[in-house]
Amino acid sequence: MLERLQLKNFTAFENLDMEFSSGVNILIGDNGTGKTHILKVLYAVLSALHAKKRVSDKMAGVFMPRNKMLGRLVKRTKGSSKARVAISKNGKQLSLSFSNHTKETLKWRNGWKDEKMSPSVYIPVKEMLANAPGFISLYNAHDIHFEEVYADIIYKAFLPQLRGKISKERRELLTMIQSIIEGKVISKEENFFLKNKEGELEFTLVAEGMRKLGLLWLLIQNGTLLNGAKLFWDEPETNLNPSMIKPVVRILLHLQRSGVQIFIATHYYVVLKEFDLQKQKQDSVKFFSLSRDEQTKKINFQSGENYVDIIPNKISKAYTEIYDDEVRRNLGGIIK
């Protein structure tokens, strides 16, 4: 499991030191507090090592700094400065550093040489499977300006079904999703279809929320999301009706129980509340609230194992304000 992330002068962060839960890690915070950057930096490093690719190339592909210059990921300051990223996994640390000099290359100390690398999955905000036809060929043939996470997720969805016997856990998860999407997902050439008794429906005609669940189904079926895997999901609530959040959280908790470490960034109250309500004693869930100090502009965070413990909670605050307005209206003017 990933235990810790330390960032120094990296993108928006001056100094960040986060200790993760082995299960589900949920990041909340205003826009611009770096939630997505945390998911991306972890994903870039892990997926590069898993695919035996250069970490610097992956970082450039995932973050897309101009001209692929890593130096542009150093927190902007006057003069020369150096960024450091350190990730601890199973008690061993890997660290990277690079400066904001134009031709700087990445220096690293890899404490993970003997570590077995499991797959990592990054589910971006925009659903991509419906756009799969032609995308991969185009992406491979041309240097199109698209974050690499979008191509990665399509590749992972296309991986063939895992061979061998399906474990009880995996079968349960697959059945759970099938009952919601009312079918299975199949791919033909570069197209995905939702297949059920009524036939095969092109993914472009399937509701976007259902496509997201279809993606999870594929990733579980092809063995990408198995024990040891890491799942990074940016705003899982996007395009999902609030009533769908409950089953999604149920699936995520189930994945966590089967050994998948999960990182989520969310703006949505229902996601937080569902985790709060559905988690069992044995589940490991940790909430992180990122915020920017108004005076120093530094990004800090606070963490806790219970939803109510996290302060500041901007999501909750927004509801408080609406509730207060609502109550005021319903009291018929007896409070000012």
Added chain:
Amino acid sequence: MTVLTEGNLQIAIPTGIPARKFDDANHGLAHCMKAVDFVVELTDRYFFIEFKDPQHPNSQNKNRETFIREFLAGTIDEDFKYKYRDSFLYEWASEQIKKPIYYFVLVALDTLTEADLMARTDSLKRAIPIDGPQSGQWKRKIVDGCAVFNIATWNKNLSSYPVSRITP
């Protein structure tokens, strides 16, 4: 000041404002009609008040969890709705409805957030219902306002009628 109690909860009503416990022995129709806990009569309105106390010091954890689940799922709204409507009918038949009525439900549970309370307030408004049919056929309202509170939000918004626990 009048103090009315329901289980482990009490509400203090300022002197001069008539307030009574509604669902006590004097009600007489408990076998067929539900009833809110208190009726408070202000110069220009009535408050119908219902207390629910899942966090009662003697309540079992399991019962509390069941309540929270049912409350958040909206099952308890039904109970709140019938309590209000039956109380309304009872008062109507007694020719006691001469002013607008506001219905306040207090759920004494610290863990309820404003988001939960808001969702339940909306749902209660729909259940009673606060608005008549879209045809606009209703000439009168059966409730003028309703809201769901926990102890903290009650005391913040209705500070003249403070609610507290009798034993912590």
